[in-house]
Amino acid sequence: MSGSKCQRKDSNTRQNANSSESTAEGSARMPKRDAEFWFEDGSVILIVRDAEFHIYKGILADYSPVFQDMFSLPQPSTHGTLTAPDTCPVMHLSDSPEDLRHVLRVCMPKSDSSFGPFTQQARPSYHMISAVIRLRHKYQMQNMVTQGVDYLKRWFTTDYPAWSAGALYEPDTPLECVHAMGVINLARLVDVPALLPTALLMCCGLDEEVVKGFVCEDGSLETLSLDDIGRCITAHSRLAEHMLVLTMRIFRPEVSDDCNFPTKCYRILQAMLEGVENELENFAFSDVFVSWLEPFERHGGILFECCTECQEMLKRRDREESFAVWKKLPDIMGVHVEGWAATYELFSDSSAGAVAVLRGH
Ligand SMILES: [Zn+2]
Numbered sequence: 288m289s290g291s292k293c294q295r296k297d298s299n300t301r302q303n304a305n306s307s308e309s310t311a312e313g314s315a316r317m318p319k320r321d322a323e324f325w326f327e328d329g330s331v332i333l334i335v336r337d338a339e340f341h342i343y344k345g346i347l348a349d350y351s352p353v354f355q356d357m358f359s360l361p362q363p364s365t366h367g368t369l370t371a372p373d374t375c376p377v378m379h380l381s382d383s384p385e386d387l388r389h390v391l392r393v394c395m396p397k398s399d400s401s402f403g404p405f406t407q408q409a410r411p412s413y414h415m416i417s418a419v420i421r422l423r424h425k426y427q428m429q430n431m432v433t434q435g436v437d438y439l440k441r442w443f444t445t446d447y448p449a450w451s452a453g454a455l456y457e458p459d460t461p462l463e464c465v466h467a468m469g470v471i472n473l474a475r476l477v478d479v480p481a482l483l484p485t486a487l488l489m490c491c492g493l494d495e496e497v498v499k500g501f502v503c504e505d506g507s508l509e510t511l512s513l514d515d516i517g518r519c520i521t522a523h524s525r526l527a528e529h530m531l532v533l534t535m536r537i538f539r540p541e542v543s544d545d546c547n548f549p550t551k552c553y554r555i556l557q558a559m560l561e562g563v564e565n566e567l568e569n570f571a572f573s574d575v576f577v578s579w580l581e582p583f584e585r586h587g588g589i590l591f592e593c594c595t596e597c598q599e600m601l602k603r604r605d606r607e608e609s610f611a612v613w614k615k616l617p618d619i620m621g622v623h624v625e626g627w628a629a630t631y632e633l634f635s636d637s638s639a640g641a642v643a644v645l646r647g648h
Contacts, residue, residue: 338384351426383505389418413466443485453577465501487620491573518621543600552597
């Protein structure tokens with residue numbers, strides 16, 4: 288519900304200025320050595336569109352049984368290319384140079400590479416993760432697919448407290464809101480439905496971009512399937528119903544049983560409910576899981592004029608009511624996720640408000 292949501296939306300617009308250049312598959316452009324992956328003592332040349340990669344086939348074969356099989360087949364009798372005649376076997380791949388480069392950066396990191404493995408500290412871009420998951424799925428590098436998916440799960444999480452913290456709306460996040468469309472397609476590709484509810488939820492806030500898609504690094508257009516666009520349209524209406532109910536339930540003018548100043552707190556709660564119409568930008572946003580109290584907390588806001596007991600009551604309502612919607616999120620989004628929110632329950636923690644924790648912990 289924070290203002291930063293809108294800032295993130297604005298940052299999503301991308302231009303396709305280089306699309307005509309980078310989608311020149313099949314054109315008659317001369318092949319050229321890849322500036323990043325050309326090892327003089329490489330053992331195979333991979334040709335991808337107009338780029339030639341001179342790399343080590345033993346390393347790729349070690350990562351991928353598909354490459355292992357390809358390399359075990361009889362190689363063409365004519366070796367070498369225009370840029371490297373008579374050197375080593377040549378193979379043509381149908382991928383994009385950008386995608387292959389991302390995968391090679393993981394398999395054969397250079398000494399000046401800034402990319403590390405998928406550690407907690409690493410924050411690879413959407414394009415890198417997308418390339419790694421798609422190509423590794425294609426070439427059966429299962430371990431690396433799992434690592435890429437786990438990285439996406441850190442952002443498109445099944446964890447209610449983590450999602451409601453709104454990390455994806457922070458300005459320095461390596462993923463943009465539009466990338467949720469790509470995440471949905473990746474989730475479908477590798478069959479990881481747990482990524483779908485939050486990714487579809489984020490698409491509900493994309494407005495017309497959800498139909499237009501976004502431009503990838505190689506100039507191609509990533510779009511949602513018509514079925515998933517339909518899910519977003521249906522979910523948008525259902526979320527609007529929940530927004531209305533959440534507003535009425537969280538801000539209902541009913542003070543805490545332990546309220547110290549019932550008359551004053553009642554008036555403040557009433558003012559908050561009436562104040563909703565002045566904060567429509569926040570209260571009409573489809574992601575209903577980031578705190579509803581935030582607009583009334585800003586700059587020593589009206590929330591703090593309530594007594595402590597009523598403030599705690601509001602925080603509890605905020606968490607409990609939105610968690611109740613969270614439990615229905617897959618259903619709202621028209622997808623099924625086994626065990627969604629089944630292992631969580633809410634309980635009240637006096638220091639941190641109501642939080643969701645693993646049952647039994
Ligand atoms: Zn009170």
